[in-house]
Amino acid sequence: MKYSRKEIDRAGKVIVSSSPGVFDLAEAIVKIDDWRKLHLPVIEGLSAKISDLLSKEGVPVSFSSQRLKRMKSIKEKLVRTPNMGLGGVQDIGGGRFVFEDMQSLLKAKECIVKATFDNYTLDHELYDYINKPKDSGYRSIHFVYKYSDVNSESDGMRVEIQIRTKLQHDWATAVETAELISNSSLKASQGDQSWLDFFKLVSAIFSLRENQPVNELYRDMTEEDYCRNFYETNNKYKFVDNLKALVGAVDFYEKKSFNGGYVLVVIDYVKKRIDIRHFNPQDTDKANEQYAQIEKSIDKEAEAVVLVSVSDMKELREAYSSYFLNAGEFIAELSNFQENCKLKGYIS
DSSP states (O other): OOSOHHHHHHHHHHHTOSSOOHHHHHHHHHHHHHHHHTTHHHHHHHHHHHHHHHHHTTOOOSEEEEEEOOHHHHHHHHHHOTTTOGGGOSOSEEEEEEESSHHHHHHHHHHHHHOOBTTEEEOSOOEETTTSOOTTOOOOEEEEEEEOOTTSTTTTOEEEEEEEEHHHHHHHHHHHHHHHHHTSOGGGTOSOHHHHHHHHHHHHHHHHHTTOOOOGGGTTOOHHHHHHHHHHHHHHHOHHHHHHHHHHTOEEOOSSOOOSEEEEEEEETTTTEEEEEEEOTTOHHHHHHHHHHHHHHSOTTTEEEEEEEESSHHHHHHHTGGGGTOOHHHHHHHHHHHHHHHHTTSOO
16 A cells, blocks of 8 residues: 555645645645545456446446546545545545446346455445435445555555446436536535425435335325426426526537547536547556646636546446536436326326
8 A cells, every 4th residue: 555544634634724834735635646546447447347247247237437536526525524534535436337227226236246356345335325315315326345455556445336327327417517507515415405405306206216215305295296396396496497508508529539548527617618638548647647737727616627437428428427517318307207297187
């Protein structure tokens, strides 16, 4: 292991300090950037093993991806959970597998739970946010693994694998898009209460569609209650219209074709513009260096940058649709739900 947990915890305290020394802050950022980079081969290796497993077991995957946590997200997490310490953050390196339906997801869950992977051990019992959704409405299943290889600088690194259905994924990415509209941290259940309540309600609607548990708040509601509640709140606050307007305003472009490797996505929320930079699979260091440089220079309130690893541009769009301000599938699902409500006579 290149860095001890105490060393990383200290660096984490520096970056969230209200008045860090200039040199202390610079040193902490360099150390965290290097430590974060060590997670990339770990999450890529684990994702490859899980992908092979699911392929062998005949479990269809809609798409998958891996990413390193943004510095802004790291800081926000440390502020929300100050007692955890940076060394305790489990999703610095994260992988995601998205499935068409619950049947495929549950089969994947069974396969992963039973499997053993060389150099990787489960570091925590799985977090099942489908059987027990978070208060925010978030639904997914998380596995945390610890990597072991005494000859590697990445020894001891922990990474997280998420599995979810497309419907759950649509909800989660729509939340991230709505954060731009509400200018608040909806993922952390903070900010505009009307948006928070909207996503809780939609999560319950989606849970019922997948025949999965819903939050206690909505368990006694009838189908008509869901229809009327959604119709009235959406008419009042224009949630769907706001999402449509933001998505439609984006000027998305690509510099060149992309056939695998790393993608650096730089998004300007004010100009509604997205810049994509491609790196070949062997250019890991170069990609990480540019990631760190851009992260230091951008306006955190108006811009964001993320480094992801995917096989093609279609997969990038699907896995990280919120970075492209694309809530199209989420909007379509709600349109279908509302039409159903009309057909049943619950709303006009």
